[in-house]
Amino acid sequence: MDTPIFDGLKKYVEENNISFHTPGHKGRNTLINWSQYIPWIDLTEVEGLDNLQDPNGIILESQKLASNTFKSKQTFYSVNGTTGSIYIALGAITSPGDKVLIQRNSHKAIYNGIILNRLVPRYIYPNYNKKNKIVTGINPHDVETILKRDKDIKAVVITYPSYYGVCSPIESIAEIVHKYNRILLVDEAHGSHLMFSEKLPKSSIEAGADIVVQSTHKTLPSFTQTSMIHVVSDRVDIEKLKDMLNLYQTTSPSYMFMASLDIARAYMEGEGTSKLRKHIESLEKVIMDLKGIDRVSIFTGDKEDFTIEDFDMTKVLVNIKGMRGTTLEKILRNKYHIQLEMSDYYYGLLLTTLMNTKKDLDLFKEAIEDMIKSEPYEDIRQIDFGMIEPTIEIPIGEAFYREKEVSEFKEAIGKISADYIIPYPPGIPIVVPGEVITYEIYQEILNLSENGVEIIGPLDYNRGKIKLVK
Numbered sequence: 001m002d003t004p005i006f007d008g009l010k011k012y013v014e015e016n017n018i019s020f021h022t023p024g025h026k027g028r029n030t031l032i033n034w035s036q037y038i039p040w041i042d043l044t045e046v047e048g049l050d051n052l053q054d055p056n057g058i059i060l061e062s063q064k065l066a067s068n069t070f071k072s073k074q075t076f077y078s079v080n081g082t083t084g085s086i087y088i089a090l091g092a093i094t095s096p097g098d099k100v101l102i103q104r105n106s107h108k109a110i111y112n113g114i115i116l117n118r119l120v121p122r123y124i125y126p127n128y129n130k131k132n133k134i135v136t137g138i139n140p141h142d143v144e145t146i147l148k149r150d151k152d153i154k155a156v157v158i159t160y161p162s163y164y165g166v167c168s169p170i171e172s173i174a175e176i177v178h179k180y181n182r183i184l185l186v187d188e189a190h191g192s193h194l195m196f197s198e199k200l201p202k203s204s205i206e207a208g209a210d211i212v213v214q215s216t217h218k219t220l221p222s223f224t225q226t227s228m229i230h231v232v233s234d235r236v237d238i239e240k241l242k243d244m245l246n247l248y249q250t251t252s253p254s255y256m257f258m259a260s261l262d263i264a265r266a267y268m269e270g271e272g273t274s275k276l277r278k279h280i281e282s283l284e285k286v287i288m289d290l291k292g293i294d295r296v297s298i299f300t301g302d303k304e305d306f307t308i309e310d311f312d313m314t315k316v317l318v319n320i321k322g323m324r325g326t327t328l329e330k331i332l333r334n335k336y337h338i339q340l341e342m343s344d345y346y347y348g349l350l351l352t353t354l355m356n357t358k359k360d361l362d363l364f365k366e367a368i369e370d371m372i373k374s375e376p377y378e379d380i381r382q383i384d385f386g387m388i389e390p391t392i393e394i395p396i397g398e399a400f401y402r403e404k405e406v407s408e409f410k411e412a413i414g415k416i417s418a419d420y421i422i423p424y425p426p427g428i429p430i431v432v433p434g435e436v437i438t439y440e441i442y443q444e445i446l447n448l449s450e451n452g453v454e455i456i457g458p459l460d461y462n463r464g465k466i467k468l469v470k
């Protein structure tokens with residue numbers, strides 16, 4: 001019998017890899033042993049089990065408890081990940097045609113939310129910290145300069161913390177957004193855990209955001225796809241939000257997912273919080289030890305970079321001198337059965353959560369100690385990234401729905417892209433759909449690609465081809 005997906009999963013599980021990737025539960029149970037309840041609690045909206053589309057029973061009760069725990073005005077569950085939560089939140093705070101200020105390095109879910117809700121994006125660029133070769137935060141002054149001049153902007157969307165753990169000065173940004181009477185949506189996909197430790201950056205829920213979306217599944221022990229939408233201020237129209245919840249979510253939400261949100265929240269009200277405290281203590285020690293090892297550096301912030309207000313240390317960014325991040329990730333998996341969340345040219349990224357044990361961290365440290373003795377130095381060129389201003393020919397939403405053609409990349413100069421082109425690092429799109437592939441952009445992409453920088457968009461997935469707007 002052919003069951004390729006199940007076989008692939010089983011093989012991965014049998015390898016016994018240590019997980020420094022999502023989901024946050026790391027394959028471990030918390031308040032219940034899930035294997036005793038699956039598949040029986042995979043149920044539907046029968047009498048007594050409420051309805052996510054219009055909750056007034058057990059789901060409403062659970063959402064109220066979550067609202068209390070996460071200190072929101074109201075909390076809503078999403079079973080379509082934070083991707084779904086972003087579509088819903090954007091739809092709730094805007095009307096079609098509105099302009100929204102977004103970070104150029106936003107997750108694709110934000111770009112897709114712009115397309116779906118028929119919005120017009122205006123971009124704000126994050127800082128690129130050359131010394132550490134990492135994209136850092138948003139400068140609040142840049143937010144103010146844009147909002148002062150562009151009266152059409154209805155809402156601002158900030159990612160906090162970034163995938164790499166960087167936290168922009170969110171309180172200052174919130175103050176500015178409200179000074180100009182706009183709405184602040186925070187993509188806190190990577191920050192559900194922040195609320196539960198004083199050693200971690202403040203959650204944007206407590207820092208002045210109007211609406212916050214969180215991927216509970218990434219940093220707390222709930223199932224993949226589970227997310228929460230926290231409404232924090234009166235600037236958000238709750239009735240419109242409910243309409244959007246129904247527009248963008250399945251009519252058959254998984255009760256296992258919803259129960260896992262319920263259980264993750266309950267766990268964090270008790271044992272989970274002390275477990276997070278212990279995890280942070282172990283992490284502090286391991287980071288200190290790793291920093292003391294020759295060839296190893298761990299990025300934990302940069303005092304001279306004022307776009308970094310705080311740093312989420314549960315995301316461990318490891319650089320080994322003379323080794324690409326991508327090589328580090330491969331060796332860890334193949335030789336040590338340790339799986340990272342991701343890697344780029346310079347760094348490997350560990351997403352650790354309270355569900356990682358001290359042993360996981362110790363094994364990681366031992367693997368690094370062993371590796372740097374045996375692994376040779378790679379020739380790593382220092383690459384500079386040029387921030388090239390995009391030439392927007394047609395709005396992204398229009399480009400998305402236009403007829404498209406596939407072209408050789410070298411034939412694309414002067415044409416309008418229907419693809420995103422995103423080099424990692426820095427993870428900031430050089431081109432998004434609707435923008436022109438200028439000669440300068442073409443050269444930059446070739447240069448990065450020849451230097452071994454991974455390019456998402458053309459040249460990898462499409463093997464040198466790119467989708468263009470016809």
Ligand SMILES: Cc1ncc(COP(=O)(O)O)c(C=O)c1O
Pocket residue numbers: 080081082083084107109159163187189190215225227
């Ligand atoms: C910053 C950011 N926002 C949103 C998302 C989408 O979240 P989800 O995977 O829960 O749909 C991600 C996913 O990686 C992300 O990194």
